[in-house]
Amino acid sequence: MIAGLRRWGMVMALAPFFLVWLLGCSGRRSEPLRGAVDVSDPQVAHGQQVYMSRCDKCHPGGDAGLGPALNNKPLPGFMVSFQARHGMGAMPAFTSEELPRPDLDAVVAYLKALRRNG
């Protein structure tokens, strides 16, 4: 059915929903408000540490701050990785030297845990 839609028409039709979804949601879901994030998985725990050293300063606890909120965006992991690797807009790109693949995967795992929280 989707294949039958005209390409750009579909983009235009869906874009406003993305916009609303992007801008209209609150990202506040830290421990006092939603309970502690489950970091029992070693990869998630490692991702939390990497996130704190690399990402948290602009997206505190996944919330918006200097940058937009991350913990309320159901982006698939590859898009998070893509954004981190290539950077977009004001966000800098993180090279594989700065953020090795295992660390990046761990950050993605932690972000998913943040999203699940609450």
Added chain:
Amino acid sequence: MRSSLSRFGPELVAGTSHYSPEAHGPTLRPQGLDNWVLNLTLKGAGRVNAGKDGFQAETGDVLLFPPRVRHDYAQAPTTGEWIHAWIYFNPGGRLASLVRWPVRGGGVLGFRLADPAARKAVRLAMERCLELYRSPHPNRLAFCANALEEALLWCDTQNPFKSGSGSDERIDQAVAILVRGFTEPHTADSLARACHLSVSRFAHLFRSVTGTSPLRYLESAGMEGAGASDRHQPPHQGNQQRSGILRSALFLQGFPSASGIRSARIPPAIARSLTREAAGISLSPMLPPSPFPERFFGYPLTAFALCGLMPVLLASCYAVRPTHRGGEIGKADRERAYSGADIALPEGYVMETVATGLTYPTALVFDDTGGLYVVESGYAYGDDYAIPRLLKVMGPDLFSTVAASPDSNGPWTGAAYVPGEAGKGHGTFYVAEGGHKKGGRILRVGGDGSIEPLVENLPSFGDHHTNGPSLGPDGMIYFGQGTATNSGVVGEDNAKMGWLRDHPEYHDTPCQDVTLSGVNYKTPDARGGNGEAETGAFSAYGTKAAEGQVIAGEIPCNGAIMRIPALGSRGKPGHNDAALGKLELVAWGFRNPFALGFAPDGRLFAIDNGYDERGSRPIWGAGELVWEVHQGRWYGWPDYSGDKSVDHAEFTPPHGERPRRLLQKPPGPWLATQAAVGRTAPEAAPELPPAPAAVLPVHASADGMDFSTSEGFGYKGQAFVAEFGDMAPQVGKLLEPVGFKIVRVDLARGVAEDFAVNRKGGGPASRGGGKGLERPIAVRFSPDGNSLYVADFGVLAMDAKGSHAHPRTGAIWRIRKAGGK
């Protein structure tokens, strides 16, 4: 002439130019330029050409200089100045219909924008074109091109030769053929056949619509690459240039289509044909490399991919995203209400007020009998002065004044208690006096209210003050000294803060010898002069630095943690009156080490307020750093944030230039012996700053820290940090408020977690209409470790003009486990 210029690439350049009698002579380019120039007179009048071709461009006039038309202009003799905005561009094929303007003289086209609304719209579009290009957005070129098109469309509404009136579908088709087929040979015959016209009819119609012949059109559009016109091609225009023209034209078409933002000006037939043409052709070389295969845009999968990427693309539009600042609460005085129920805590904890109605409290301290004391700063940003005081909290909203400063040299930023020899309750307080008026001091305050300065003349006249102090396990009093500036260069931001006016020679002082890179920053003279001032690092405003210049280190200095022996610390031999006030450097290279704290294991930690996006050398995205402090180290200011150099891309402001390093090399470790304190060890190699123990959010203003020492409270060994909250817009742009809460930091893992936050929104309580935290500035555990006390500075509103503090809105809160004592 004074011009500001932004290069958009080989085909798009924009700027503004200011001609005045003091400026250089007229601009004269007898051969013109290769592309078109759009020119809007913003102020004054300009003289364009001379003799019979001469005319005067006045405010609201738009001009178009076609390619290779003589440029000869200056300010008009009748006026003092001429300010105009301009864009150098190639109209390609699609914009060609928008540049059919009447001739003013000498080949220059133009007319008057009679409608003020259109005039304003053109001006705004041209300004936006310039502004957007300066942004780091990957699509900035497309946005600029769209802004240019918008400007031309607005001009078109006032154009006596309005494009719509003379448009002809067949000629539009011919233009499209010319644009997309520039590598093919074209003749009047082939074009006429393609338009189903006779050659003579085509030539006549083409001229009537475009005002020129097909050949001249090709020339004026810079597309001489067409085979039939090769003999007219200027030698400097190679294939790459011509290829860029086509690609930019395709890009102008491709971006609106790909993004779903469609221009109303594109004739549908041309749009369809160009879109088809774009498939299989990589986008403009002006764009960042595309991560997609070339034919990616030709498949239905594109829709799915773009849908998914849309949030990412939108999220990257930083420059256009709205900002929400924590201090946006208005200026009106307000009665503050308090309710611990409005503050969310981890399960099992409760929060309640201990005292309210304080004026700018900044610190809490316990004596050795368990008595609680609070420091009132006596100063708030915005030059709001009060009396600095040390108060004993006698009960709910009941205070006893221990000491008050006689000379309002605040802010008092912190206090430490040192037990006395005579037993409990006979100790001494050490207070850090920020010294906004007379320089920083460390004061010893007796229980009888006596005040004795132990250290004076600390460099505190600038942005940051004397902070701390904290009693170390070695019996020494440690304190921090902030820097004079944001990032090492005195600039206009310091004039706005007021201190540059009062102390024009004041600047940062390094703690050890540093060698400068010779980087200087030029600003309009912030001292009130008409000229410009060029200023280097560690130099007074208006004083240039030279490459290789050595600035001698001194103590006391800025951006440092220093210490003095404390008198009366029991069981600490060697600390006596003779050593009192003897200053030692512990470490430097900080920006504003406001919070100091000793972990239960005796290690010293400091929280350093990160760089702001302000002043001559704005630095973006610098977090608040928690450092483990080691004696003898340099911690990176003014060239590092953490262990990263500030010339890394992540610290470049979205609308600014990448910060350059001020130091030729890191100063390296220094000799910490008393004989040579502050001097670089000659054999030492440069040493980079270490990695911080934790990084806290940008602009959170983490100002208070203490360590949990009891399982009765929990999280034993972790640091609890008070985040004062952002001071945007003074410190830079934020998408949402940052700070205004208490966080706990596991320093072993570098992980920070929220501990106490307002339920109603992320900013201060007054912003969200709640009764919770305003601006937490200090935390202190009770002596038994079971309760965490929080000093709340009170209401501090922020706007573009500065900060506006509200007296008597400060408070002390207590957090404890439910059911605990």
